[in-house]
Amino acid sequence: MSKRGWMVRAERGGRLYDLFKDRSLVAIGLGEIGDLSRLPSRDKIAAAVVQSRPDWKAQAVAMSTGQLHRFRSEMKIGDVVVTYDPGRRIYLVGEIAGDYGFDPAVDPEDPHVRPVRWHREISRDLLSAASRNSLGSISALFALGKDVLDDIERALTSERPLPPPAAAESAVVEEDVFQDIQAKALEFIKDRIAALSWSDMQELVAGLLRALGYKTRVSPTGPDQGKDIVASPDGFGFEPPRIVVEVKHRQGAIGAQAIRSFLGGRHPQDKGLYVSTGGFTRDARYEADRASIPLSLMTGDDLVTAIIEQYEKLDLKTQQLVPLKKVYWPA
Template sequence: MKRGWMVRAERDGRLYDVFKERSVVAIGWHELGSLTDLSSREAILKRVRQTWPDLKQQAAAMSAGQLHRFRNEMKPGDTVLTYDPRRRIYLAGEIVGDYRWDSSIDPQDPNVRPVHWRGEVSRDLLAVTSKNSLGAISTLFLVPDDVLKDVERARTSHQPANTESEEQAEAAEEDIFRNIQAKALEFTKDRVSGLDWSDMQELVAGLLRALGYKTRVSPAGPDRGKDIVASPDGFGFEAPRIVVEVKHRQGTIGAQEVRSFLGGRHPQDKGLYVSTGGFTKDAYYEAERANIPLALMTIDELVESLVEHYEKLDLETQQLVPLKRIYWPA
C-alpha cells in the first residue's frame, strides 16, 4: 500500500531548493555513516547507541525510528512532501528509488532518496485540518491519506478548500488550540510530578507568595501537620493565616489524613491541603464538614493556578518549573 511522508528540508527549509533541484529528499545523522547494511530498526538503534552512548533512551529510540522509516519503510511509489516556511510552499512528489548514502547532496544530510517532483502547493490553499497535520516538527513523519488528497486537490486546482465555511475553519482552529493547550498542561503536570518533595513544597510556597502572602516553610522532619504557613505578615499573627499541608506521592489522601490535619488547627485558621495523588470521595466530604475553611488542591488545580499566576512568581519558583510563553492568533 502506497503511503505519504513529510521530510523536513532542515531548519528554516535550508535544503528546500537543493531537494527541488537535485530531485531528492535527505535527512541527517551523518555521524552514523551509511545505513545501507542496516535493514532493521534494531540494527539502526544499535548503531545509534554505539555512536552516542550518552544519548537518553527515548532520544535514541526516536532517532532510530525516523532513520528506520527513511531507510526501510519508505518505498518507490510513495508520495513525499517537503516545505519551505519562508514562502509557505509545499513541494509534492513521488519516491522513485531506493535509499542511498550521498554526501554530495549535503554533508550534514547524506541519507538520500530520489524523488520525482510534481509541483508546489501554497499552504493558503489547504484546509485547516491539513495545515494542522502538516505542522508537526519531526524530521520525518507519515501524512494521513485525507491530507494527501487535499494537497493533490490544491496542486491541480490551484484553488482554496471550499468545503469549510468561516465558522468551520474557526472551529477547527479552536480545536487545534484546545489540543495544544491540553498537551501543554499535561507536560507541565509531568514536570511538576517529577519534582522531589522539598521542591514541591517550595513550589506551593512560591505560588502563595505570588498571591500576595508571605510564607514560612517548615524544615524537614516532624512538622505537626503543617508544611507551610502563609499570612500577610509572614509570622502567622495577622489574618488570614493559611496553614498548608503538602503530600507529594501517588496514593490518594483519605478522610483520616484530612481529619488529622484539621486536628491541630485554630478557629481562625484557613487550611490548604495539596496532594499530587488526589483525594478520595470521603476526603472531600470531610473537607466540606470541616470546622474551618479547607481547600483540597490536586495536581490539576496546582498546575492551573501555577500557569495562571506564573508571571507573578519569583525567579526561584519559576526555575523549579521553567515555562515558555507561546502566542496564538486571537
C-alpha cells in the same frame, strides 16, 4: 491518490528546501550512525542511535529509530513525497525515484538520502485547513493520510483553493489544534512538577502563596506537626488570615485519616490548605467538607492551573523550579 505519501522536512526554516529541489532528493539527519544499509533491522538502528546519543531518553531514541527505519525500508519508489518552504509558504510535491543511499557530500548534517522526481510546487493557501494542520507537524519524517493526499491532488489539479465554506472549517480546526496544544502543555507541566523533589515542591507551593500576597514560613526538614508552610500577611502568623499548609508529593491518594490528622492540630482561626499531587479519595473530600475550619484541597491539576494563572507574579526563584515560556496564538 492510492499511493502512500510522506512529508520530509527540509530542516528548520526550510534550510534544505532549495537543495532538495535542485538535487532532486530528500534527506534526513543523524548521520553519525553511518550508512543504514549496514544495519539490517530496526533493532540494529536503535542500538546505533543509543550508542550515538547516550544522553537521549527512550522516547527520543524510539522516534529517531522509527524515522530512520521508515526512510530506509518503508518508503518505496513511486510513493508521494512532500517538503515545505515556510518562508514562501510553498509545498514541493513529487515521488520517490530510487532506493536509500548514504551521501555526506549532500549535506553533512543530513546524509541519509532518497532520490526524488519533483512534479510541482503548490501554495499552502490552496489546501484545506485540515490538511495544513496535518502537514504542520514538526517531525522530520511522517506518513500522510489519504485525506491529505487527496487534497494535495485536488490542489495540483485545480490550482484553486477550496470554496468559502472552508473558512468556517478553518476556525474549527484552529480551535481543535489550540485545545490539543493546550492539553499537551498542561500534561508536560504536570510532568515537570511531578519530577520535583519534596523540598522543591514545598518551595513551589510557598512561592505560589507569595505570589498571592502572603508571606511564608517553610518548615525545616523533619517532624512538622502537620504543617509544612505557614502563610499570613505578616509572615509570623499573628495577623489573620493564618493559612496552614500541608504538602504531600506522592502518587497515592490522600485518605480521610490524613485529613483528620491535619485538622487535629489546627486553631479555630486557622485556614487550611492541603496539597496532594496524588489527589484525594472521596472520603478525604467528605472530611474536608465537614471540617471545623475552612479547608481547601489542591490536587496536582489544581496546582498547575494556579501556577499558570499566577506565573508572571511568581518570584524568580519559584519560576526556576518550573520554567515556562509564553506561546502566542491567533485570537
